[in-house]
Amino acid sequence: MIIPESGQKVRRLxxxxxxxxxxxLMAGLGLAVLGYVVSDYSQLSANQDALMRLQVENSQQRHDYQHLSMEFSRLRQEMVLLAETDASIRRMADIDTSVDDLPPGIGGASETEDDAVLSDIQKQINDMRVAIELRRQSQEEIRSLLNDRQSLSGATPHGWPVKGWITSYFGVRKSPYTGQRKHHEGLDIAANTGMPIFATADGVVARVETSPGYGKMVVLDHGYGYRTRYAHNSKNLVKRGQRVSRGDKIAEVGNTGRSTGPHVHYEVLLDGVPIDPRKSL
Structure with missing residues (x-):
């Protein structure tokens, strides 16, 4: 029944x-369709959100991969340079020049790259950083070895202390004073009085003195157990504690002490024991 405004006829439906x-039924179908549309829209919206997240994650992974690839390439290049330098230093040191195999390069990113791949690359980079640090430590050790060798070479007596000729050799000889056989602990090198006497190795002046037997004498300490003695000088030109290098003038030839003529009595001692100086001339 439909009741209109006052004054109008009442209608009955x-x-x-x-x-x-x-x-x-139609209303139910409409509600069902509406519910399906709303649900489908919600699912579509959720799928779109998930897709956007995946796209962002994929973009971030690609960015991370490119960054790690560049870092790997940089470290690999550094490793190559270190290997070349290492081989050069090892050749100088005359030791094994074998070079460790370098790690392979990384290919371009593909659609299947994921966190596991990035983690593997990061592990390779960490391993390479460790290898580079070990290579640097190895080079420092080799450089230290070379420095030690250079120091030892400079400290090892070598060459003639004076321009002259040998008049008495190292070993057992007949004494010019007593005629008895006696061990001679150095070389006697004859030269004119006043001729320069040179240090035969780098070192420090250990003794500068005058004694009845050696006369005016200089003793140099070269380290590594080496010492040299220069005796019967006419003049000593260095002071105790003074540093000298091979070839520096330290004294002049003379005839002081127990001597039969101008010469240099030259001794080489290793750990306090006289050795034959001819091996170092």
């Missing part, structure tokens, strides 16, 4: 059961 049922 009769709806059959079938029509009512049809309306209810």
């Amino acid at each position: 009769v709806v059959s059961r079938a029509l009512l049922a049809c309306c209810i």
Whole structure:
């Protein structure tokens, strides 16, 4: 029944059961369709959000991969340079020049790159950083070895202390004073009085003194157990504690002490024991 505004005729509307049922059914279908659309839209929206997240993650992974690839290439190049330098230093030191195999390069990114691949690359980079540090330590050790060798070479007596000729050799000889056989602990090198006497190795002046037997004498300490003695000088030109280098003038030839003529009595001692100086001339 429909009741209009006052003064108008009341109308009566009769709806059959079938029509009512049809309306209810249509309303139910409409609600179902609406629910499906809303649900499908929500699922689509969620899928779009997930897709966007995946795209962001994929973009970040590609960025990380490119960054790690560049870092790997940089470290690999550094490793190559270190290997070349290492081989050069090892050749100088005359030791094994074998070079460790370098790690392979990294290919370009593909659609299947994931966190596991990035983690593997990061591990390779960490391993290479360790290898580079070990290579640097090895080079420092070799440089230290070369420095020690250079120091030892400079400290080892070599060459003639004076320009002259040998008049008495190292070993057992007949004493010019007593005629008895006696061990001679150095070389006697004859030269004119005043001729320069030179240090035969780098070192420090250990003794500058005059004694009845050696006369005016200079003793140099070269380290590594080496010492040299220069005796019967006419003049000593260095002071105790003074540093000298091979070839420096330290004294002049003379005939002081127990001597039969101008010469240099030259001794080489290793760990306090006289050795034959001829091996170093």
